[in-house]
Amino acid sequence: MRVGPLCGVLVGVLVVGVVVGELPPPDASYKILMLLPISSKSHRNVFIPVAEALAERGHKIVMMSNTAKPMNHPNIHEFDHGVPDFNEDNINMFEARKQKFGGLGTLNTILPAVARKLYKRPEVMKLYNRRKEFDVIIIDHMFNEVAYPFLHEMPFITLVTGGMDHRHSAVLGNVLNPSYAPNFLTDFPAPLSMWHRFINTLGHIGLAFYWRNWVTVPLVQKEITAQFPDLPPLLDIERNLSLALINTHFTISKTMPVLPSEVEVGTMHCRPAQPLPQDLETWISGAGPEGVIYFSLGSVAKGSSMPTEYRDAFIEAFRRLPHRVIWKYEGELKGVSDNVLIQKWLPQQDILAHNKVKVFITHGGLLSLQESIYHATPLLSIPIFGDQPKNALFVKNKGLGDMLVWEELTADALVNTLTEITTNPQYTRNMESVSRPLRDQLTTPKERAVYWTEYVIRHKGAPQLKCPAAELSWVEFLMLDVLAVLLVVLHITIYILYRILRAISAKIFGHQKVKSKRE
Structure with a gap:
């Protein structure tokens, strides 16, 4: 909805007032670490509203990124980790789009290189060694497995900058159904045809397997293990996720089922108009x-x-x-x-x-x-x-x-x-x-982001938010073991019925054959 510049400024003041004023004062000033070592400027723009809203409530924010800019707020300290391998200014997206998976394959070279170099930076290792001083860690959900060592034995939240991601949702136990839920890269007109459901299912499985189990994460895991041999596997660390702040809203995307641990905070960065130059x-x-x-x-x-x-x-x-x-x-x-x-x-x-x-x-x-x-x-x-x-x-x-x-x-x-x-x-x-x-929302996206971040801190990682499905293997979740038992029981039942019917048939028809021969 379009408004005049002056009205926009007034509305902006009201919105800020809602973010700061509606929530009760925090119990304490918390220390919050934000990690986005592999991030574009647009991803950082999703983090900044959260950082500023938390800082306004007196919390101390430390942010490590690869796109750091001077911040005016005294409660926010951001620094650039200095590893140059991912620099969006050097990436030609018109060339990247010609590659498979929309250019994501280039990350199979970039991410292991960053993982190899990141922890050799003195400032990064200093921060890593004092990570347990923080009350919670917020990390960009995409491309940032290189920072998972920071998350070991720590409560952490992911900021899902790209909106609902079926791969990430599954980590929390919310496995989205490919009969209607789009995969990360593609979508089809609803209702999906049989062919589109087939292609979408392949996308759900293929993208997750390629990234997490086959190529990308294993390459990063190799570099991390070489430096932290006693650390659990990265995907095991990821399972301790407390909360996901998802950069979407049901009015501007396909409506999806969400868990209590999945909070929609889309349009946090949007604001009323200010006067133009x-x-x-x-x-x-x-x-x-x-x-x-x-x-x-x-x-x-x-x-x-x-x-x-x-x-x-x-x-x-x-x-x-x-x-x-x-x-x-x-x-x-x-x-x-x-x-x-x-x-x-x-x-x-x-x-x-x-x-x-x-x-x-x-x-x-x-x-x-x-x-x-x-x-x-x-x-x-x-x-x-x-x-x-x-x-x-x-x-x-x-x-x-x-x-x-x-x-x-x-x-x-x-x-x-x-x-x-x-x-x-x-x-x-x-x-x-x-x-x-x-x-038309009861609370602002910023307010929800602030409330649930503080909630995770207050409740020591908020284990009550975790869905039991997150602890299951794929065999258990899809009930493949139960289905296998049912199939065995069905097979045995059919075999027994077959033997019984054969025995009855032999007795009846065998008796008739003997009688006919006598006649």
Whole structure:
């Protein structure tokens, strides 16, 4: 829902007041360690609202990351671990998307290298040796098995930055059914056909097995074992998980069953609009009735790494459109028309909240999707890698906009699709119909994140949250042993019945044969 700048500031103050004021004061000032050694800037942006909300309540936060930035809050200390192997600025996502599993295979080289080097950093080992001084550890659930040694014999929480992940949910004992629950990378229109259910089942099993049991985690485990030979296996440490804060909400994704240990905190980073810089406000306000198109590929996929044919298609399409365009692009760009404004950095949420902005062209990242729905701005999704195709399909199926694929991208396709989205009011109405229930919540996502984090601390890891299914093996969970016994019993029963019937048949028909011979 779009609001004016002044109203947005007032609402923002009220929201902060709810986060800080509705919860009772904490029992004590806790020490909280946050770990995201393998993380993109967008993942860090999910952690920051939690860190700031906890810090506002007097807790002391230490954060180790690979994307550290100066923090203004005195209760937050963030440092960069200094291992350079994962640097998103050096990753070309347009090249990565050509690889299997959306580029995830590159992590099979990066993660073992980080695991090998991380604990050789003096500052990291100093933090590791004093880890038990902290009351709880919060860790990014994705790609961060390298930090699991910190979690040994410690209560810990995962922040599920990418939304519901079937692999991670299974760790807590909530095994999602592939008949309707999407896997991490793909989704299909509901209800799923038999073929889609078959493919989805393979995705559920294959992705989990590939990552956890076959390739990725075993490679990391080898490096960790070499340095910590007495440490339990990483996946055994993971089973001690107390709570998952999931970056999603049932109004903006497929509704899934959740356990008490799974708390939805999606859109924590979203906020009401703040006043735009004067140059941007002037540009947007002067757009006329056609309005503005906003174009950004997020923090990882740089516009400057876009293949030339796609870049030229955008330049040509924007030249043919009557709208003004704001394009986040890192570098100089020649040949753009006068209706295009290019900047290296932009206040995305403040732009999306402006009532002159008609559509957001995006790569389909989860945070951008959440911001668009929060501010009710229709979308044109052009997914690049990871879970973005799944997000783009959600946009299309819900009528929140449309999607294109890079291989079929042309100036004509862009002009036609953008014209449809900006002139058809149904997309805005659909966005508003999703945005309203998203905002209609009894408590704020930040408040839930703070409450449940403190809950885990107060109750010493909160073992009462744990589902018994988390302790079962796959054989026990799927009742394969019980089914095997039932099959044996059934086989024996059928065999006994067969022998009885054969004996009765032999007695009856054998007697008849003897009688007929006598006659």
